Each structure stands twice: as C-alpha cells, then as structure tokens.
Amino acid sequence: MRYVVAIDIGGTDIKAALVNENLEIISSSLRPTPKLDSAAVKTIATIKEIVNELSKGYTVSALGVCVCGVFDDINGICIWSGNLDWKNVHLQELLAQELAIPVVAGHDIRTAGTAEMRNGAAAGYANSIFIAIGTGIAASLVIDGLIRSADGYAGEIGHLDVGGDAQCVCGRKGCLEAEASALAISTAYEKAAGKSGVSTEEIAKLVRDDDPIASQVWNDAMLALARACETLITTLSPEAIIFGGGLAKSRELLINPISDALDKRLTFQRKPELKIAHYESTAGTVGCAMAAFDLINEAL
Ligand SMILES: [Zn+2]
Structure with missing residues (x-):
C-alpha cells in the first residue's frame, strides 16, 4: 500500500x-x-x-x-x-x-472540485460548478467536461458584486464573500447580536430555532449567494451546482433558500440541480x- x-x-x-x-x-x-x-x-x-x-x-x-x-x-x-x-x-x-x-x-x-468531479457529487455532469463556502468563496468551473481556470484567474466568484456594503479583503465593497462567506455570516451576526466568537454552526442552529437576528443575517447571505448563482447560471448554464466548504454542513438550510430564490429569479434559464458536496x-x-x-x- x-x-x-x-x-x-x-x-x-x-x-x-x-x-x-x-x-x-x-x-x-x-x-x-x-x-x-x-x-x-x-x-x-x-x-x-x-x-x-x-x-x-x-x-x-x-x-x-x-x-x-x-x-x-x-x-x-x-x-x-x-x-x-x-x-x-x-x-x-x-x-x-x-x-x-x-x-x-x-x-x-x-x-x-476534481475530487467531486471524479468520485463525488459532480460525477457524470459535463457542465457543473463547485462552490466552496468557507473563510472565502470561490468556484471550480467544469465546462464541457474540463475544469477551466484561465491561467488561475477564473472562478473567483467571491468577488462578484452582489450589491452589499461590507468591506472585502480585495479592497472593494459589496463582494459575495464579504456578504455570504462563513466568516462574513459570523461577523454580521456578531455585529447585529452584540456577541463574539459565534460559529456558523451555532448560527445555523439559531436559524432552525427561528431566532430573528440569526434568520435575518442568514437570509441576507442566502440571497447574496442566489444572486451570484443566477449570474453563473445565466453565463455558464451548469447542469448542477455543488456546494462545499464549511457552510455546506448546513445542508438544507443552504440549499432550500437558494433554490426558492432562484425559482423567483430565473425566467428562461434552465435551473441546475443544487447539491451538497459528497466529500463535504x-x-x-x-x-x-x-x-x-x-x-x-x-x-x-
Ligand atoms: Zn472582493
């Protein structure tokens, strides 16, 4: 061995x-x-x-x-x-x-994304997007069966402008990862609730218990993710979007609000399957x- x-x-x-x-x-x-x-x-x-x-x-x-x-x-x-x-x-x-x-x-x-494409949730799709949500947010783009990176610059979807006002590490405001990364969700909740050191797992639990502050912060982040997904769907039309990274542990709490928002936002575009990464x-x-x-x- x-x-x-x-x-x-x-x-x-x-x-x-x-x-x-x-x-x-x-x-x-x-x-x-x-x-x-x-x-x-x-x-x-x-x-x-x-x-x-x-x-x-x-x-x-x-x-x-x-x-x-x-x-x-x-x-x-x-x-x-x-x-x-x-x-x-x-x-x-x-x-x-x-x-x-x-x-x-x-x-x-x-x-x-390669692990998910070979053995995981992206296997069998010629066109898919793997989105990892952790401290930051980025994507692996599978187009016609190949991961495309354009010299390493492609897939930095954490810096798509989703119209927010939080400061991003790239120097701009309004980026997806400043609104919806695990770090951003914790930061926004801590600011709104006047607490510190709260993990996204704890925030997800509060959302399940209908805590109003946690639910508001969570819904804002999910809407930002849905806006970014809409842009990706309109541009690349993936058959599946797979979510990984730490936030993927929230499973249906992540998938359901994004799916509902896409149902309202998409018109002619084909809606992809939304899945949680096999390897989490x-x-x-x-x-x-x-x-x-x-x-x-x-x-x-
Ligand atoms: Zn940025």
Missing part, C-alpha cells in the same frame, strides 16, 4: 491528512494558518512539521497541497491570496526545496491526495 500526505491551506486552518491509495484517510491534523506570513516562511515550516508528524511509521511517496487565492496550477505559484496576504509565492518550489518527496501544488477549490469539507484533502497519486503514477 502506498501513502501520500494531503494538505489544504485555508484562510483559517491548515487541514492535513495521511491518505492511502484507496483514498482512505488514515490520520489527520488541523492547525491554525499562520498569520502575518506574507513570505510564507511560517506556513512552509508548519507544513514541514505536519509532513514529519503524519509520516511517522509510514513511507510517504508524495505531498499534495492546495491553497486559496489566484493560483497558477501549472507552475505551482500562488499569484494572489487575499486571505493569506500572499503575492507570487512559489509554493511548489519552496516546498520541494524543504522536503525529500515529490510535491504537487494546486488551487484549493479546483482541487476539491474534506473534498480539498481528497483532491490533494488524488493529485499526489497522479504525480507518482505519472513518474512510473
């Missing part, structure tokens, strides 16, 4: 796992993403520690890593990441210098493992 380490670098956490070639997670680790790390020095050191820790007792053949932001998948370069404060970080090269195993680096959402919030990890096994299989 062969093993790889899969690491998903998000704006809040670094999720890592030791994965076997049946794509089974053997062990996993979760650490906070280092802050104030624009040169990625602390993140590289953390990844090295994680690989050493997860490799104990196993022979690891490769590392697959994915990261949020605008990412050049061919060269493994993070061009820009608002949530990590990275610009032109040569992630694949930096990791390869530090580790004695082959490394492949990619975009977090396209990597997760581990799609990035599974996708990284797939990329790592692809790398070692190509080398054989």
Whole structure:
C-alpha cells in the first residue's frame, strides 16, 4: 500500500491528512494558518512539521497541497491570496526545496472540485460548478467536461458584486464573500447580536430555532449567494451546482433558500440541480491526495 500526505491551506486552518491509495484517510491534523506570513516562511515550516508528524511509521511517496487565492496550477505559484496576504509565492518550489518527496501544488477549490468531479457529487455532469463556502468563496468551473481556470484567474466568484456594503479583503465593497462567506455570516451576526466568537454552526442552529437576528443575517447571505448563482447560471448554464466548504454542513438550510430564490429569479434559464458536496469539507484533502497519486503514477 502506498501513502501520500494531503494538505489544504485555508484562510483559517491548515487541514492535513495521511491518505492511502484507496483514498482512505488514515490520520489527520488541523492547525491554525499562520498569520502575518506574507513570505510564507511560517506556513512552509508548519507544513514541514505536519509532513514529519503524519509520516511517522509510514513511507510517504508524495505531498499534495492546495491553497486559496489566484493560483497558477501549472507552475505551482500562488499569484494572489487575499486571505493569506500572499503575492507570487512559489509554493511548489519552496516546498520541494524543504522536503525529500515529490510535491504537487494546486488551487484549493479546483482541487476539491476534481475530487467531486471524479468520485463525488459532480460525477457524470459535463457542465457543473463547485462552490466552496468557507473563510472565502470561490468556484471550480467544469465546462464541457474540463475544469477551466484561465491561467488561475477564473472562478473567483467571491468577488462578484452582489450589491452589499461590507468591506472585502480585495479592497472593494459589496463582494459575495464579504456578504455570504462563513466568516462574513459570523461577523454580521456578531455585529447585529452584540456577541463574539459565534460559529456558523451555532448560527445555523439559531436559524432552525427561528431566532430573528440569526434568520435575518442568514437570509441576507442566502440571497447574496442566489444572486451570484443566477449570474453563473445565466453565463455558464451548469447542469448542477455543488456546494462545499464549511457552510455546506448546513445542508438544507443552504440549499432550500437558494433554490426558492432562484425559482423567483430565473425566467428562461434552465435551473441546475443544487447539491451538497459528497466529500463535504474534506473534498480539498481528497483532491490533494488524488493529485499526489497522479504525480507518482505519472513518474512510473
Ligand atoms: Zn472582493
């Protein structure tokens, strides 16, 4: 049996796992993403520690890593990441210098989208969109059977203008992720309720209990997501939209209001199936493992 380490670098956490070639997670680790790390020095050191820790007792053949932001998948370069404060970080090269195993680096959402396309909720559709809602929001666009990234710039739907007034990490106001990411929902609820440290899982529970403040914040976020979905449907006409990332744990609380809003908003467009990611919030990890096994299989 062969093993790889899969690491998903998000704006809040670094999720890592030791994965076997049946794509089974053997062990996993979760650490906070280092802050104030624009040169990625602390993140590289953390990844090295994680690989050493997860490799104990196993022979690891490769590392697959994915990261949020605008990412050049061919060269493994993070061009820009608002949530990590990275610009032109040569992630694949930096990791390869530090580790004695082959490394492949990619975009977090396209990597997760690949897992969903091969084995998950997007399997069987020639045209689909995988939307991950976590600290930020981005999409993997499958058009005519292929994930399209346009040199890494495509799919940054978190920065579609949905007409709000919240400040976004990109420097503008009104972006989707400033209105409807897990971080944005928590921030908006905390501001409205005068509380702090409230997770989206707790807010979702309050929504189920008909709490008026939580329901208002949630409905505003769902409307912003529906507006973005409408734009994507009108432009790309996917057969399915798949929701992943932390917010996908809310399942019907996410799908139903977006579906209802689309029923009111769409006129001539075909309505896609709305689904929750098969791998839920581990799609990035599974996708990284797939990329790592692809790398070692190509080398054989
Ligand atoms: Zn933005």
